[in-house]
Amino acid sequence: MAEIADKLTAVREQIHAACGRVGREPNSVELIAVSKTIPAALIRDAYAAGQMCFGESRQQEAAPKIETLPAALRWHFIGRVQHNKVRKLLPAFEVIHAIDSLRLATYTAELAGELGLFPQVFLQVNVAGEAAKGGFEPALLRAEMATLLQLPRIEILGLMTIPPAAENAEAARPWFARLRELRDSLEREFAVRLPALSMGMSGDYEVAIEEGATHVRVGSAIFGNRSYQVDGQLG
Known part of the structure; x- marks a missing residue:
């Protein structure tokens, strides 16, 4: 536990320093401890050190952790969102970080209505136009933004x-x-x-904060680079 607590302290200090360099308040940045492939015991250690917000990228892996760990924890889904997983994601995660198309946003809004939920979401943008990555192209996002903003039941936090x-x-x-x-x-415009x-x-969150990040997704700087055994499989 002490090692994770020390790493969390170091990350928080770096967040504080990055905010100071650009005149921001440290509490304007949400630290999401990326816990994918990390067993529940180590997440519990981070929680004991004061970390409340965790990020997962696979619904099947996250489900038993969420069920086992304290209800006070807050969960963000940071992985690529598959349509067939949305129904399970919405009740479990307070924020979805990777809504990458109008089709997915529309489906998420429909399911949110069916489930009586009001999820918060980010719209993923492929700023570099990389073929291997999902996300809206900037021009397409601009063209579809009016429609996205009219969708009921979802709150678009940002990008x-x-x-x-x-x-x-x-x-x-x-x-x-x-x-x-x-x-x-x-x-x-809108x-x-x-x-x-x-x-x-982990490798660039200080620069991201200097450029305006409000949510940083930090995993290896907190939990290390090891791959842990999760539910009998390597994550």
């Missing part, structure tokens, strides 16, 4: 992105800035508030 893999954190800065600029332009930006992971 999410995953930048291209790079050797250093600074290489991600232009992509983070591009997402922020897109968000700002959508707010002006007269809407999109207050949140989900961007930044």
Whole structure:
């Protein structure tokens, strides 16, 4: 437990420092501890160290953890969303980070109505146009934004992105800035508030915060780089 607590302290200190460099309040950033492939016992250690918000990317892996761990924990789904998993995701996760198409958003809204839920979501944007990654192309998002904003039952918090893999954190800065600029332009064009930006992971979350991130998804900097055994399978 002490090791995880120490790592959490270090990450929180770096969040505080990054906020200080750009004149932001540290409490403007939500730290999501990415717990995919991490067993419940270690998540419990992080919870004991004061971490409340956790991110999972596979519904099947997350379900037994959510059932076992304290109800006070808050769960964000940060993986790619499959249509056939939405019905199970909505009751379990308070925020879905990767709504990557109008079709998926519409289906999510329909199911939310059926289930009597009001989920919060991020719209995933493929800022770099990478073929291997999901997400709205910026121009398509702009074209479909009016329709997205009219969908009932879902609250669009803002935008999410995953930048291209790079050797250093600074290489991600232009992509983070591009997402922020897109968000700002959508707010002006559609007269809407999109207050949140989900961007930044263990290797680049400080840069992401400097560029406006409100939610950072940090896993290995807290739990280490090991692959843990989860439900009899390696995650």
